[in-house]
Amino acid sequence: VQKLGYKKLRKAQIQPINDLMDGKDILLIAPTSMGKSAVFQVPGLAQAKQKPGSWVLVIEPTLALIYDQVRHLQEKGIPAAYLTGKNTDSREDVLTQVRRGEITFLFTTPEQLQSYRFQTMLVPNHNPWLVVVDEAHCLTEWGSFHFRPAYRSIGQTIQKMKHRPVIAAMTATAPVHYRLEIMFSLKMRKPCIHEVTLS
Secondary structure (H helix, E strand, O other): OOOOOOOOOOHHHHHHHHHHHOOOOEEEEOOHHHOHHHHHHHHHHHHHHHOOOOOEEEEOOOHHHHHHHHHHHHHOOOOEEEEOOOOHHHHHHHHHHHHOOOOOEEEEOHHHHOOHHHHHHHHHHOOOOEEEEOOHHHHOOOOOOOOOHHHHHHHHHHHHOOOOOEEEEEEOOOOHHHHHHHHHHOOOOOOEEEEOOOO
16 A cells, blocks of 8 residues: 555545455445545555565556556556557567566556457467456446447457456446446456445
8 A cells, every 4th residue: 555655545435445455346326535546556566566566467557547657657666558559669578577466557548458469369378367447337338339339349448368367347427237248248256346426
């Protein structure tokens, strides 16, 4: 927690973190100010310490979110990298670092997740222990999958992995009748649902 720059965790963050550490899928519905990133960063670091080489795959919808999170982690000395359409020249180096267990957090977009190189190198043999899908409402008709169809393929990619990862779906808002759609699309297994509201 201190390595990430947090003095202490918020009460609402603790149970989702514990669930992930117990190997349970989670659906977290919480406003941005709740600090959803800590929910996967804390267990990600803990897992990497317990089992060197363990890594977390974080799927974000925008490059701005990816670059911002990677920069914050790197500034704290935490091994983080990204794969986007903007760094194809360094793709092989990043993937090699993942294979060697030198990266703890790898950020990418739904589109890059479907790329041939990612599918052939990481999916069969170098699976993450945790997959985080941010802005998970994009998996629903209510979300933005009409112009981001790659979101609908995330669950299929996870199913192809030799070792099934824990799954964390996160969004700021999701009407009750769309939660099942998110869980079904990602092939989640009895996920723990955490809904946080700020008073």
